Amino acid sequence: MKKILLVDTKYKEGGPKTVHQNILNSYLSKKYEIKEIGISDSVLHFNPIKGMKFVRSYWKLINAEHADVALVRGLQYIGFLMVLAAKLSNVKKIIVCVHGSDWDVPERTFRKIILKYIIEPLEIRMADSIFTVCQAEQKIVKPLKLAKAGANKGVIYNTFPNVDINKISSGKLRKELNIPENKIIVISVGRVVIRKGHQYIIETLKNFKDSAFVFAIVGSGDYLHHYEEQCKEEIAEKRLFLLGNRTDVYELLKDSDIFLFPTLNENHSMALLEAINMHCAAIVTNVGGNTETIKDGETGIVIRPKNAADIVSALYRMKDKEKRKIYTQAAYAFSQVQFSVENTLGKLEILFNE
Incomplete structure (x- = not known):
């Protein structure tokens, strides 16, 4: 052997x-x-x-x-x-x-x-x-x-992780953070470093006042404390949740509606595959291997990097639940095979x- x-x-x-x-x-x-x-x-x-x-x-x-x-x-x-x-x-x-x-x-x-x-x-x-x-x-x-x-x-x-979604518990994130069922949870998972593009999520939050959306950032890194200081108002209003490092990522993803991935460079992201596995609709930047997983308008939405305006536009396109369902089903089917x-x-x- x-x-x-x-x-x-x-x-x-x-x-x-x-x-x-x-x-x-x-x-x-x-x-x-x-x-x-x-x-x-x-x-x-x-x-x-x-x-x-x-x-x-x-x-x-x-x-x-x-x-x-x-x-x-x-x-x-x-x-x-x-x-x-x-x-x-x-x-x-x-x-x-x-x-x-x-x-x-x-x-x-x-x-x-x-x-x-x-x-x-x-x-x-x-x-x-x-x-x-x-x-x-x-x-x-x-x-x-x-x-x-x-x-x-x-x-x-x-x-592709191919984790059985039916074996992952539901409701944990909404219960923990007291998020109503009618809110759309936008989640980002990854190390909180410059190249992951979280600063453009923060910029979006500062200019995007649609109360239908709440944002959760999962991960640890050098800039987590910086964003805590920068977003005190949004955190107090419960529009942004900085969750740090977690070991229950699948449970958090299952409760989320949209996976936002504003990374500035990327190869083939496992975080993106895990989000697709948990039926999150994906918004990704047009960098590296992202577009080898997400096809714009077919399996999700592709945006330009370093562009908060594109994030806002994509979120509005994702606001419709049925549209999100179409994207998640297509992305899941594609990823399982590819x-x-x-x-x-x-x-x-x-x-x-x-």
């Missing part, structure tokens, strides 16, 4: 953690010995001493397992260090899964230039196989053309066996 290592930093929440859990809980765990390894993420800031210590820690972890395959979450600086550790170890094959890249963010700082044109190309070149989780990333990440011959395996999407176990983990299994 082959031994597979899932190599990443340790997360308390977020998409990467969910992706690993999906693999560990899948049929693949019966075909392979799969183990998750990693240490808590640390701020390295290009410090060479910290970087070398990080590589050494991962090298020791990987070597101790005597594994056949290391599946490493890349790209970016941390990904490079983990791939380097795997390259120096006794593992037989390195597969890099691209969940994010410095090419996603259009910055031209010296640090970004080093990452985009030196670090990430080296990381890609070290991989025996590499794939992205959305088609958009195949176009965005230019150094993918530097992969070894035949190493770029294209796209392997994240797997991101099925066969189309996702089945492709990953092929890579493990090559």
